[in-house]
Amino acid sequence: MKVIAVTVVSGRHDHLAAQVRGLQNSTVEPAEHVVVSMGDNDIADVLARSGSRAVCVEMPAENPLPLARARNIGAAAAVERGAELLVFLDVDCIPGPELIERYHCAATTLGNRGALLCGPVTYLKDADVGTEGAALALLTAPHPARPNPPVGTVEFGENFDLFWSLSFAIDSATWSELGGFCEAYTGYGGEDTDFAATAEASGIGLRWVGGAHAYHQFHPVSDPPVEHIDDIVLNARTFFHRWGRWPMIGWLDAFAARGLVEFDGAGIRRTGT
Numbered sequence: 492m493k494v495i496a497v498t499v500v501s502g503r504h505d506h507l508a509a510q511v512r513g514l515q516n517s518t519v520e521p522a523e524h525v526v527v528s529m530g531d532n533d534i535a536d537v538l539a540r541s542g543s544r545a546v547c548v549e550m551p552a553e554n555p556l557p558l559a560r561a562r563n564i565g566a567a568a569a570v571e572r573g574a575e576l577l578v579f580l581d582v583d584c585i586p587g588p589e590l591i592e593r594y595h596c597a598a599t600t601l602g603n604r605g606a607l608l609c610g611p612v613t614y615l616k617d618a619d620v621g622t623e624g625a626a627l628a629l630l631t632a633p634h635p636a637r638p639n640p641p642v643g644t645v646e647f648g649e650n651f652d653l654f655w656s657l658s659f660a661i662d663s664a665t666w667s668e669l670g671g672f673c674e675a676y677t678g679y680g681g682e683d684t685d686f687a688a689t690a691e692a693s694g695i696g697l698r699w700v701g702g703a704h705a706y707h708q709f710h711p712v713s714d715p716p717v718e719h720i721d722d723i724v725l726n727a728r729t730f731f732h733r734w735g736r737w738p739m740i741g742w743l744d745a746f747a748a749r750g751l752v753e754f755d756g757a758g759i760r761r762t763g764t
Contacts, residue, residue, distance in 0.1 A: 492662075494595055495574035496521040499561035500582040501529040501552075504537045506708045509623055511541040513585040513706075516624060519592040523572055527565040529556050546572070555678025555722050562656070563671040570663050577666055580705065581657040584612065585623060587631075587704035589642075594660035597645050597700045605665030606696035607687065609648070610658050610703025611639040617709050627706050640701030648697030652738075654687035658705040665695060673733070678722030681730050684738045688730075715745035724752060724759055 496514060500507055507526070514524060524545035528534035530552025538545045548568050550561060566577055576598050580586060590610060597608050611633035615622065619630055633639040637653050640646040648654075661669075669689055676682035690697065716723070723742055730738045737743060737756065747754040751763045 492575045492595060492599060493573050494519075494521045494576045494578060494591060495569040495572060496524045496578045496580055496586075496591070497527070497562065497565040497569055498524070498580050498582050499527040499529060499558060499565055500534060501531045501556055503582045503710075504533065506583050506710075507534070507537055508541045509585050509708060510580060510582060511538065511543040511545070512623060513587075514591070515542070516588055517586060517591045518588050519595060521578060521591055523569070523574075525565045525569045525572070527561045527568075529553070529558075529561050553677075557674070557677055558679075559672035559676045559682040560674045563674065566666060566671060570666070574663050576660055576662050578660045579656060579658070581707070583708045583710065584658055584705040585627065585708060586658075587627065587702075587706065588625075590658070590703045590705060593643075593700050593703035597698060597703070598660060598662055600645065601662075601698070604696070605662055605668065606698045607648075607654055607690050608660040608698050608700050608703070609637070609654060610700045610705055611637065612655070612657050612705045612707055614707045615709050620709055630706065631704060633704070638699040640699050642702035644701040646699040646701070648699055651687040651691040651697055652684060654683060654690075654697060656683035656686070657707060658703070660700075660703075669693060669695065673729075675729050675733075676726045678726065679716065679719035680723040680742070681726030681738050685730055685733065688734055715742045715749075717746070717749075717751065720746060720751060721761070724761055727759060
């Protein structure tokens, strides 16, 4: 089974370089790495300086970032190069040494029973900046809201809203069946929840893969992510029109509590800045 990793990126050059080193130190390296540059002309140079043989796919600059479309473009490039298993990694994620191997083993075990494969993600702290390689194992503390099965086991998932696009794998046939990410979503938020909802509606399973650890590199964030409020509001409306329910409820409620939106479960309106 040919495994190709897919990453979309704009900025975050140091994070991308660390991810490349993580892939190079994998127990099983992906056959190839497709990196989609969203309007960042320096990405090819970053990859070259990192000693990466990754394929760099260029997209024109857009605001907000077309994350869903970029992932689709990356997947298309990977499939054209013979990918049988796609491993999507957020540019902030350093793969643990066994991540590729664990996803590959899980996909092989599933055979033709396609599923979304998700691994645990540890959020690194500011003090952890620069930690790589074997030292990452000492920092392993997966996000508590998502399953963390024992190494070498695969757990059935029932709550598809827990799916996230930070780190996941999918075989190319199942990817084709789902049609990729919905490109009506632009910018931050909602497209991964939509992708999982499409999988659930299509009868595609969700599996949590023990030992497929990824480590999310630190960068400053706000909670709720007010810098992305316009993207989140628009994408939440798109999701509601497609599925009849609201995603990202926690963020929408937090925005409402700050007087930034009016949100009553039936509709949402921007009210402040």
